[in-house]
Amino acid sequence: MSLSLNTFQTTNSRVDVTYKLTGQPEPVQLSGVVVRPGTPFNNGTIVITTHTLPHSTKGIVLAIDIQALKELELVHFEAKYSVDLTEQRMLANGFQSWSQAREMDQNDKIPSIRSSIAWYTQYNLQGDYDFFPHSGEKGQIHSSSYTHFRDIHNVLRFFGSISESLGYTYFKSDYNNNILSVYKDVFGKTIAPNQTLELIRIFIGESNQEGALWDMYxxxxxDKRCLKGNTAQRHVNGWTSWYNYYGDVSEEIVFENVDALVKHKYPINVFQIDDGFQTAIGDWLSINKKFPSGMKSVASKIKGAGFMAGLWLAPYAVGFNSNVAKKHPDWLIQDPITKKPVVAGPNWGGFYALDMYHPQAREYLREVFHVVLEDWGFDMVKLDFLFAAAMIPxxxxxxxxxxxDAMEQIRELVGPDKLILGCGVxxxxxxxxxxxxxIGSDVSPWWEDTKLKLLHVRERVSTANSLVSTLSRWAMSDRMFGNDPDVMILRNKKNKLKPSERYTLCVLNNILGALVFSSDNVGDYGKDEHLLYAATFPKVVAHVESVIEFRPEMFLVHFTVANxxxxxxxxxxxxxxxxxxxTCYLPPSDDETHLYFATNDSMHMTKPDKREPLFYHPSSRFTLEEHETKTFLHIPPPSPENNGKVTLMGSTSHIVPGAEVELLDLAPDGSVQIKFRKENQRQRKVYICLGNQYFATRAAPSACKVNGVMVPVEIHPISGNGEGRTETEVAVAVVEA
Known part of the structure; x- marks a missing residue:
């Protein structure tokens, strides 16, 4: 059977369920129970029913309910469906923020971390390796909370859980046997007699528009966000201390970087202090001596510069040597077998998990947030290592x-009017x-950690690892929250990334992210570093239409930006x-595309590579070097409507050509008016064309009046012979400001 909506409206579920009855030591295990739509399964202890609900012409909701006739504790639940997975690529969404997400197929596998490595590194604690089986077998793929299947025509069948409040949902594909399973992590969940759980609720949709599916989902x-809905206000840029100073951040470093950003007129929105201001993890109100003026004074300095002030916390993490751990051991989650505190991770020498249900622990967090947000005056909190709240059932x-429950508590404690940046969740x-x-792992000042990649650590710190998740989780942004793809690292100091890799990180994060941080000290920048960083202002608000991996590790992003x-x-x-x-080929011409203007990693610099073509014909061939990215502006076809208009042909002053332009129009006297966005303060170069004068002749006008000043017209070759086009040239007026 296919993955169509009709399949799940009519097909049977084959259910495996295991549960424990009160007073009985051995669990009851049922395998392959056939549950037909509208016909409940009833064995005198549990009742299982399945049905579907219409949602729209492109979606349904698949529902599976469990009713307990006696008190019981669930151990395992999985519903299986026979489907045809041939030539389908499955989105494998990792467990939490840092866990890799990417599309996979029948030739891929997801191994677990080896037990010896897990014992030594404790990296397993950051993921789901200890409670969800990773088969490591070729053709067995799983995805957390949601997934989609993409066919060869780029039609998507989307599956998204809407019952995560009862347990983690996993989608499992066995390509070898054409089976799709819905697995629910129910271990430890108790059900009272005659209580019914809406255990499985899955939205299933079908479309070739991924964004539309996420709109429905x-x-x-x-919506409990401070910034509700899909708003351009959510798109911001900022500075964070972590990826340059890590735990060594100090008041002096903070003030130095605030002053440098102001001096160089970078209009960031958020300035965030990361880990290092506190004396110990968990002791959030005990301030390190590196901040002698206190955090209220530091927040005032940041806000006085015109930035929002952000502060990092890990509310459910408690360091081994913290005062909270020493004085309040009852606030920590206890292992029911060993009666010892549950270890949640290896960071900072090891940390425990705070018991969010303990009344005094909850009141402690309430006090922390009140002090940070109201007394100290911070506008945003970055809340990290949130997975620690739920280490065990x-x-x-x-x-x-x-x-x-932990995330509901966080929103309630922070309140409706302060911004939250979640991480490790x-x-x-x-x-x-x-x-x-x-929505990705930490980036690094290097491309990939090959050792941890070979050890199957999906949460590894790695720029390549982070970018793959950024490319795979793009559709969440604005719809579910603003995506934070992590920082861009543009500096020369303490950075092993090549120029092309820095540019790729910069471009993809800005296009696909809503919040884009840097940790660079701009006071240390040379001229080229300044030019590239300045080319990210203003923060581009991209409406992403699609992201497609058109061949292994080659990605194509279509998006629009409104003028x-x-x-x-x-x-x-x-x-x-x-x-x-x-070797790549540009997309073909269409109603919006007659030519392409191309960017590259050197064009924003003091010495751009003049061998690189600026203009291309559609369907033309070009080369991308390893880890290189190019962005192409679509230049519309000549048309009668263009007469009396001015067309943007390209620019070198923003990573997304034209995003720095606020106004481009013709004045009544036929001259061009151009106005730039105030956030863009760098040297600017913009290419424009009047009317339909796209293709050059040597009789083309030699100058054009822009803002009352005559500017030169340049002749540029158009690269490629796609769609059978011959060698041609384009005439563009060049505006420099």
Missing amino acids: GAFFE RLGKSRGEIMW PLAAAWRKVDYCR KGGEPRHYTTISNMTGESQ
């Missing part, structure tokens, strides 16, 4: 249920509760994530 989740609740629990959320009048400019970004050069 997002509507199932209550307890109190009759599953892990996922506890995680859901299973994403579904954060949807529409936090304003921003990390001041609301009219969209069309763009295509192509990224080579492979380790070798790749």
Whole structure:
């Protein structure tokens, strides 16, 4: 059977369920129970029913309910469906923010971390390796909370859980046997007699528009964000201390970087202090002596510069040597077998998990947030290592249920008027509760950690690892929260990334992210570093239409950016994530595309590579070197409507050509008026064309009046012979400001 909506409206579920009855030591295990739509399964202890609900012409909701006739505790639940997975690529969404997400197929596998490595590194604690089986078998793929299947025509079948409040949901594909399973992590969940759980609720949709599917899916989740809805205000840039100073951040460093940003007129929105201001993890109100003026004074300095002030916390983490751990051991989650505190991770020498249900621990967090947000005056909190709240099931609740409660608690404690940046969190629990959320691993000042990649650590710190998740989770942004793809690292100091890799990180994060940080000290920048960083202002607000991996590790991004009048400019970004050069072909011409203007990593610099073509014919061939990215502005076809208008042909002063232009129009006297966005303060170069004078002749006008000043017209070759076009040239007026 196919993955169509009709299949799931009529097909049977084959259910495996295991549960424990009160007073009986051995669990009851049922395998392959056939549950037909509208016909309940009843064995005198549990009743299982399945049905579907219409949602729209492009979607349904698949429902599976469990009723307990006696008190019981669930151990395992999985519903299986026979489907045809041939030539389908499955989105494998990792467990939490840092866990890799990417599309996979029948030739891929997801191994677990080896037990010896897990014992030595404790990296397993950051993921789901200890409670969800990773088969490591070829053709067996799983995805957390949601997935999609992409066929060869780029039609998507989307599956998204809307019952994560009862437990983590996994979608499992066995390509070898054409089986799709819905697995629910129910371990530890108790059900009272005659209680019915709406255990499985899955939105299933079908479309070739991924964004439209996420629009429908997002509507199932209550919007509790400070910034509600899909708003351009959510798109901001900022500075964070972590990726340059790490735990060595100090008041002196903070003030130095604030002053440098002001001096060089970088209009960032958020300035965030990361880990290092506190004396110990968990002792959030005990301030390190590196901040002698106190955090209220530091926040005032930041806000006085015109920035929002952000502060990092890990509310559910408690360091081994913290005062909280020493004085309040009852606030820590206890292992029910060993009666010792549960270890949540190896960071900072090891940390425990705070018990969010303990009344005094909860009041401590309430005090922390009140002091940070009201007394000190911070505008945003970055809340990290949130997965620690749900390390084990307890109190009759599953892990996922506890995680859901933890994120509900966070929003309630922070309040409705302050911004939250979530991190290290299973994403579904954060949807529409936090304003921003990390959607990839930490980036690094190097491309890849090959050792941890070979050890199957999906949460590894790695620029390549982070970017793959950024490219795979793009559709969450704005709909569920603003995506935080992590920082861009543009500096020369303490950075092993090549120029092309820095540019790729910069471009993809800005296009696909809503919150884009840097940690560079701009006071240390040379001229080229300044030019590239300045080319990211203003923060581009991209409406992403699609992201497609058109061959292994080669990605094509289609997006639009609205001009001041609301009219969209069309763009295509192509990224080579492979380790070798790749031959690529531009998309064909269409109603919006007659030519392409191309960017590259050197064009924003003092010495651009003049061998690189600026203009291309559609369908033309070009080369991307390893880890290189190019963004192409679509130049519309000549038409009668263009007469009396001015067309943007390209620019070198923004990573998304034209995003720095506020106004481009013709004055009544026929001259051009151009106005730039105030956020863009760098040297500018913009190419324009009057009317339909796209293709040059040597009789083309030699100058054009812009803002009352005559500017030169240049003749540029158009590269490529796509669609059978011959060698031609284009005449563009060049505006420099």
